[in-house]
Amino acid sequence: MIATELDTLAGDLRAMARIRAFEERVARYFREGQIPGFVHVSIGQEAIAAGVCGVLTEDDKITTTHRGHGHCLAKGADAGAMMAELFGRATGTCRGRGGSMHIADPRIGILGANGIVAAGLPLAVGAGLAALRQGTGAVAVAFAGEGTVHSGAFHEAIALAVLWRAPVIFVIENNRFSEFTDSDALWRGAPLIERAKAYGLTSAERIDGNDVIAVRASAAAAAAACRAGEGPVLIEAMTYRIHGHYEGDAVGYRDAEEFAAAQQRDPLLRSAATLEAADRAGDAQAALDDAATEMDAAVAFGLDAPYPDPATVLEDIYA
Amino acid sequence: MPSATARPRKYIHAVRETLAEEMEADADVVVIGIDVAAGSVYGATKGLAERFGPERVMDTPIAEAGVVGAAVGAAMAGLRPVVEVMYMDFISVCLDPIVNQAAKLRYMTGGGVRIPLVIRTQTGGGRSSGAQHSQSLEGMLAHVPGLKVFLPSDPRDVADLLRAAIRDDGPVVFVENRRLYNSPTPDGPWETLPPGRARIVAPGDDVTVIAWGRMVGDALAACQDERLAGVGVEVIDLRTLVPLDLETLLASVRRTGRALVVHEAVEGFGPGAEIAMRLTEELLYEIEGPIRRLGALQAPIPYSPPLEEAVLPGPASIAGAVRALLDD
Numbered sequence: 001m002i003a004t005e006l007d008t009l010a011g012d013l014r015a016m017a018r019i020r021a022f023e024e025r026v027a028r029y030f031r032e033g034q035i036p037g038f039v040h041v042s043i044g045q046e047a048i049a050a051g052v053c054g055v056l057t058e059d060d061k062i063t064t065t066h067r068g069h070g071h072c073l074a075k076g077a078d079a080g081a082m083m084a085e086l087f088g089r090a091t092g093t094c095r096g097r098g099g100s101m102h103i104a105d106p107r108i109g110i111l112g113a114n115g116i117v118a119a120g121l122p123l124a125v126g127a128g129l130a131a132l133r134q135g136t137g138a139v140a141v142a143f144a145g146e147g148t149v150h151s152g153a154f155h156e157a158i159a160l161a162v163l164w165r166a167p168v169i170f171v172i173e174n175n176r177f178s179e180f181t182d183s184d185a186l187w188r189g190a191p192l193i194e195r196a197k198a199y200g201l202t203s204a205e206r207i208d209g210n211d212v213i214a215v216r217a218s219a220a221a222a223a224a225a226c227r228a229g230e231g232p233v234l235i236e237a238m239t240y241r242i243h244g245h246y247e248g249d250a251v252g253y254r255d256a257e258e259f260a261a262a263q264q265r266d267p268l269l270r271s272a273a274t275l276e277a278a279d280r281a282g283d284a285q286a287a288l289d290d291a292a293t294e295m296d297a298a299v300a301f302g303l304d305a306p307y308p309d310p311a312t313v314l315e316d317i318y319a
Numbered sequence: 320m321p322s323a324t325a326r327p328r329k330y331i332h333a334v335r336e337t338l339a340e341e342m343e344a345d346a347d348v349v350v351i352g353i354d355v356a357a358g359s360v361y362g363a364t365k366g367l368a369e370r371f372g373p374e375r376v377m378d379t380p381i382a383e384a385g386v387v388g389a390a391v392g393a394a395m396a397g398l399r400p401v402v403e404v405m406y407m408d409f410i411s412v413c414l415d416p417i418v419n420q421a422a423k424l425r426y427m428t429g430g431g432v433r434i435p436l437v438i439r440t441q442t443g444g445g446r447s448s449g450a451q452h453s454q455s456l457e458g459m460l461a462h463v464p465g466l467k468v469f470l471p472s473d474p475r476d477v478a479d480l481l482r483a484a485i486r487d488d489g490p491v492v493f494v495e496n497r498r499l500y501n502s503p504t505p506d507g508p509w510e511t512l513p514p515g516r517a518r519i520v521a522p523g524d525d526v527t528v529i530a531w532g533r534m535v536g537d538a539l540a541a542c543q544d545e546r547l548a549g550v551g552v553e554v555i556d557l558r559t560l561v562p563l564d565l566e567t568l569l570a571s572v573r574r575t576g577r578a579l580v581v582h583e584a585v586e587g588f589g590p591g592a593e594i595a596m597r598l599t600e601e602l603l604y605e606i607e608g609p610i611r612r613l614g615a616l617q618a619p620i621p622y623s624p625p626l627e628e629a630v631l632p633g634p635a636s637i638a639g640a641v642r643a644l645l646d647d
Contacts, residue, residue, distance in 0.1 A: 061396055095429030104424075106432040111395050116419050122385045123420065126392025126400075133349065133374065134397055153415070156385025163380070316430035317464050318562070319489030 001278060005213075008054075010283040012212045013271040015050035017291035019070040020268060022079055025299050026069065026086060026100075030247045034303070035086050039100045042070040044210075044242030047267035048173050049074040051215025052141060052235075055223050059136055061109045061127040063120030064143040066101045068113030071143050077105045079294060083302030090308040091301075097308075097316070109138075118148045121157035121170065128166035128232070139167040139226040146236070147178030149192055158232070162200040167226035169219065170196075170234040173209060175241035180253050196234040209237025210267040213274075240265065326475070331500040333477035334363040334439075338401065341485045342371050345399060348485060351377045351390055352403030352439075360405055361441065361500055383409050387438065388416035394436040394490075395424065401485060407442040407494065408454045421490040422465030433488040437481075441495040443533060444583055444631045450619035453627075455532075455584035458593070460492050461560045467491040468560040469514060472535040474504040476518070476558055479511050487514075496532045515562030519571070523551030526641055527571045527578040529594060531557040534581045537634045544638030551575075552641060560590055565597055572598055576607040577644045581637055586614030608647040613640045 001009070023041040030039050042049065045067070053062070053074035064071040073079060077093060085092025086100050093105050104112030111127060114120045124142035131138040148154050149172060161168045178186055189195075196204035202225060207218045215237060222233040240262035244251045272284035327333035342348045350364055350371075356378045358365035368376040379386045383404060390402040404410055410417065421434055444453040461468045469484055469491055471477045477495070484491040512518060517529075521539060530538045535556045542552045553571050557564065572578045578598060580591035591612030598610050616630045 061392075063392070093429070094427060094431065097429045098427040102427040104428045104431060106395065106428055111392065111432070112424065112428060114420075116415055119388065119415055119420055122388025122416060123392030123395065125385070126389035126394070126398075127396040128392075129389060130393045130396035130398045133393075134347075140392075140396075153384055153388060156380075156382040157388070159380060159382065160385050160389055164377075316426050318467065319425065319433065319435075319487055 001274070006275065006278050006280055008216070009213060009271055010275060010280060010287065012050045012054055012216060013268065013275065013284060014287040014290065015054065015074050016046035016212065016268050016271065017287040018079065018294060019046040019049055019073050021291040021295040022069060022073055022082070022298070025083070025295050027243065027247050029299065035100070036088055037099055038246045039086070040067040040246050041243050042067050044262070044266065045173055045175055045239045046070055047212035047215050048171065048209045048237045048239060051212045052169070052171055052219040054216055055220045056139070056141065058108050059138040061111050061124065061138065061140040062143060063111045063124045063127070063140070064113045065117070065120060065145060066113060066115055067145070068103060068143070069100070072103055072105065072110050072113070075110050076108045077110055079298035080301035083298040084305040087302040087305065088307065089302060089305035091305040095308060118144065118151040118153035120144060121148070121153055122160070124168050125157045125161045125166055128161065128168040129164055131167055132164065137227055139169060139223050139231070141169045141171055143171050143173065145178070146172055146174040146183050146192065148172070150186070158196070158199045158201065161232040165229065166232055168232040169222045169226060170232065172234065172236045173239055174236055175239050177241055177245065179245045180249070182253070192236050193234070201232055201234050202230050204234040204236070206236040206238060209239035210265045210270065212267055212271055326504050327478060328504060329500065330474040330477055330502050331362055333474040334481060334495060335365060335367070337478045337481040338364065338367060339370065341482060342367065342375060347397065347399045348401065349375045349377060349393070349398055350401050350403070351379060351386060353379055353381055353405055355403055359403055361497055363439070363495070364403070383413035384416060387413040388420065390436055391416050391421045391424070391434060394434045395432050399435045399485060401437040401439055404438055404440040406452050407440045407456050408451050410440060410456055410460070417466070417490070418463050422463045425489060426465060434490050435488050436490045437484045437493050438490065439493045439495065441497045442583070443497040444615070444620050445498060445627060447622050447624055447627060449622045453620035455582065457494055457560055458584050458588070458590035461590060465490065466561065467514065468494065469558065470494040470531040470560060471558060472496070472499065472532055472556050474502065475509050480514060480558065483514050494532065498533050512558070514559045515564055516558070517564040517567040518556045518558055519553060519567070520556050521552065521554040523553035523575070525551040525575055525577070526644055527553045527555060527568070527575045528581060528637065528641060529555045529557055529568060529578060530581040531560065532583060534583055534632065537632065538581055538637055540634035541637035541641065544634065546638050546642045550641070550645065563594070568594070568598060569601055572602055572610070573605055576605070578610045579613060579637070579640050579644055580610070581613045581632055583631060584614055585617050586612055587617045589614045608644065611640060611644055613637060
């Protein structure tokens with residue numbers, strides 16, 4: 001690898017390390033009862049968020065899922081404000097109205113995590129349509145899990161995106177599980193990328209979602225195609241959900257051998273190993289250390305932040 | 320060329336001309352829906368595709384959930400979509416983007432996003448359209464925090480309220496009544512009112528009848544019933560269910576002491592119950608008797624004309640209900 005490629009990889013590792021450090025703290029503070037509700041973390045899936053968002057600009061839009069912290073961080077959301085949101089505080093990204101499952105920052109193109117499976121896909125198609133009509137050159141990315149692809153909204157969103165040639169990248173993170181169920185057990189018929197091609201997408205490819213170099217390359221090609229008016233595009237990124245569906249899930253359905261093998265494919269370890277082999281071990285360590293420092297500060301900011309004033313509870317319902 | 324001040328000939332023309340005016344005024348206004356380029360099923364969008372092109376008058380597949388979802392996303396990203404849901408019944412196949420997305424995203428983002436979206440739809444029983452093409456579901460929509468619900472009865476209000484809906488930065492469900500599409504614009508002076516202001520369409524001192532959509536005309540017709548000879552019936556056109564003009568209703572009922580809420584939606588758990596209760600909470604010791612409701616019977620809307628007539632309110636049943644109020 002040449003130096004600039006290693007620089008890019010080091011940058012992507014920083015992005016992944018930030019997500020990992022954020023999610024580890026979310027899991028911990030949830031366990032300790034300081035984060036209310038329920039949370040879904042993306043540990044093990046960081047390369048997809050980092051690689052895809054790494055090729056986006058602030059004008060580009062993303063929609064994501066209940067497992068969306070990583071996408072928001074990689075797209076530029078402030079970690080302290082996100083942590084404050086999870087703690088339910090007034091200075092949170094959504095002023096404490098959204099929480100983990102609805103975290104969003106529309107000002108920087110994050111149209112939000114979503115508590116409804118597949119709901120973000122049509123939203124992203126609409127954002128792509130707006131980019132087309134307004135000639136902004138922006139693209140929209142819909143992050144979704146493989147559990148999404150049997151829903152009507154998935155079908156309708158892809159059909160509309162193809163019809164409108166909307167600049168939309170459908171990023172399907174295949175993390176093996178639809179909530180508590182083996183996704184393969186819910187599948188008959190052609191693989192996803194075959195289905196996707198049948199809709200008329202210009203490109204649909206399955207990639208190793210734990211290889212951030214591959215993710216970035218695929219996303220860069222997808223974004224370029226969309227910006228050139230050749231969208232929409234689908235990427236199926238194969239990964240593995242290291243934690244349960246939600247924090248507290250005992251994961252009794254998970255195969256121990258498969259899990260152990262998946263841990264060996266950890267996207268952070270792989271990137272760090274590549275950097276070490278190129279004599280850039282210092283970059284890898286700095287990425288992890290800086291992420292830990294940043295996320296400790298984010299937690300402190302979140303815990304110090306005030307709760308919202310109940311007198312404001314009826315604000316921002318109607319325009 | 321229509322203008323903002325021109326008087327539309329009919330209700331349907333008011334829809335069409337207001338859409339054209341707003342598209343003319345703002346390039347971000349786009350019309351999206353099934354058959355909209357062809358003019359849509361009742362002609363509400365006729366001529367728009369020719370004038371503004373297929374990029375702003377967009378035909379879609381019959382996929383309401385995807386289409387309305389995309390319209391929500393487009394609104395979040397800067398457009399001002401007016402999406403048509405052909406029949407109000409079909410709202411039920413796209414409830415997620417309306418109820419969970421459009422209504423809540425502004426709130427869930429702490430006010431971080433605008434959703435300038437209009438969902439135009441139409442309803443109207445009494446045409447043997449059957450149980451899946453005749454429902455009035457406004458109560459269900461008004462129940463959801465974040466959604467505004469406009470239901471004009473007068474062609475001039477169609478223009479005023481549709482313009483306001485398109486310019487609103489939040490989601491509005493705009494409910495037209497297909498049995499009013501051919502109704503002409505009445506003569507007489509006109510005062511443009513904002514959403515959230517009810518209109519007194521007939522003054523009276525003995526009893527207040529609160530209605531919207533097609534029931535406004537039926538309430539006015541009921542005033543001619545011989546059972547109500549000499550009775551001062553005040554008929555109020557609510558115009559918008561959300562926001563609700565409780566102030567005008569309270570002032571009227573405080574004066575008349577009696578009120579009936581009339582709607583095409585089924586009576587049980589319906590919008591009339593909410594309005595009657597809101598009035599009762601304020602006026603319990605000032606009124607002559609209970610505030611009553613008259614809605615459709617708690618039944619799917621039947622096909623056969625005599626059955627459908629038995630289910631829906633009309634001038635005769637309104638007059639009977641008003642008489643009963645007076646005789647209480």
